[in-house]
Amino acid sequence: MNKLYTFVEVTEITGIESSTIELFIHQNWISPVEKNSLDEEDLARVQLIEELRSRIGTNDEAIPIILHLLDQVYHLRSQIRRQQCSLN
Amino acid sequence: MTPSAASNPNPYKILGVSTSSTQDAIKGAYRDLAKKYHPDLNPGNKEAEAKFKEISSAYELIGTADSRSKFDRGEFEAKQNQGYGARNTQGNPYYYQTQEDGGRYNYSFEGMDDELLNSIFGRARTKRSDFPGQDVLYQMDIDFKDAVLGAEREIQLESGKRLRVKIPPGVDSGTKLRFGGQGHPGAGKGGPGNAYVQLNVRRSSIFSRDGDNLEIELPISLSEALLGADIKVPTIDGSVLLHIPEGVGSGTRLRVKGKGIQRKGKTSGDQFVRIKIVTPKSVDSDFKAAVKSWSERYAENPREAWIGNEEGVR
Numbered sequence: 001m002n003k004l005y006t007f008v009e010v011t012e013i014t015g016i017e018s019s020t021i022e023l024f025i026h027q028n029w030i031s032p033v034e035k036n037s038l039d040e041e042d043l044a045r046v047q048l049i050e051e052l053r054s055r056i057g058t059n060d061e062a063i064p065i066i067l068h069l070l071d072q073v074y075h076l077r078s079q080i081r082r083q084q085c086s087l088n
Numbered sequence: 089m090t091p092s093a094a095s096n097p098n099p100y101k102i103l104g105v106s107t108s109s110t111q112d113a114i115k116g117a118y119r120d121l122a123k124k125y126h127p128d129l130n131p132g133n134k135e136a137e138a139k140f141k142e143i144s145s146a147y148e149l150i151g152t153a154d155s156r157s158k159f160d161r162g163e164f165e166a167k168q169n170q171g172y173g174a175r176n177t178q179g180n181p182y183y184y185q186t187q188e189d190g191g192r193y194n195y196s197f198e199g200m201d202d203e204l205l206n207s208i209f210g211r212a213r214t215k216r217s218d219f220p221g222q223d224v225l226y227q228m229d230i231d232f233k234d235a236v237l238g239a240e241r242e243i244q245l246e247s248g249k250r251l252r253v254k255i256p257p258g259v260d261s262g263t264k265l266r267f268g269g270q271g272h273p274g275a276g277k278g279g280p281g282n283a284y285v286q287l288n289v290r291r292s293s294i295f296s297r298d299g300d301n302l303e304i305e306l307p308i309s310l311s312e313a314l315l316g317a318d319i320k321v322p323t324i325d326g327s328v329l330l331h332i333p334e335g336v337g338s339g340t341r342l343r344v345k346g347k348g349i350q351r352k353g354k355t356s357g358d359q360f361v362r363i364k365i366v367t368p369k370s371v372d373s374d375f376k377a378a379v380k381s382w383s384e385r386y387a388e389n390p391r392e393a394w395i396g397n398e399e400g401v402r
Contacts, residue, residue: 013180040186041187041191044185048182071187072197074131074191074193
């Protein structure tokens, strides 16, 4: 779960260039825990952002709003899942 | 002509376009479908995920003029489990999947909906069984020197446990160090969360930093500037004797090699010493007379370069 990927590895896996990753960091769309590497959460988030931008055509202004809303939804889902676990 | 082998369904049909549609129309159709079926917008919905994979594979085939003409000529390779839609078959999950048990990015919402959740789940909420522990973020202020040289510190975790924090040389404010499994304990079969220590580097009253180099300002007297001197200057790990060449000017930067940030396996930074000439606080009449006669003998205009420059001062 805690595997770390260097930017080069991320490019190999996803085709997303280091400069794009740096842009995402600069925009605060991702905040990697360690310099110059991404964990699995960051990697998946980078892919989502890149899909929103290049595949779906979302403009950059909307990216942080979408991420914020998604993170809220995911948080609620994890909370609800926890409650279900405790009820069962 | 479009291949219609059962293993390769018709991408035009999947995207709802015709073989005569423009490239823009295909792109638009894909976008509309991707917005609807993207797995991160439909977390946990297997149908949407399958649909997204299908439209993404179709788009791989006819999404660009190049790939489309190949496909139309029947020269396509059935790429299995490749492209955007199918990445989690490569062991690479969708974003929502990394957040299912609470992730770093939704940690900031912790506690936000407690009231709502309590009202739905009531007292049962306190009886949790299996779930992983939360991550915990600690803040740590460190001295400038420790950020440059690296250091070891100890912090006390909420649990009372003490944790040794190794600070690598050259860290910046905002750097987060991770300690796997040192967060809140999980319940039941859930593993513990992680602890993160975010560093905040205090400013130094003497040193400033530019990348891996350090810089200080060294005040020297007029006579030291004119005659040269050997002066003890502070570096980040003790002082060194620095030779000031005679006639040095204000603003001159002298380099003390290897006294910047030293990273393992990387080129090392240096310390720069910026000269600041300080004129005497009190000047008696003898001194004034001496300077006056000296300046008459050695008339020199330090602004010579400005002469003739239209922006210059005569």
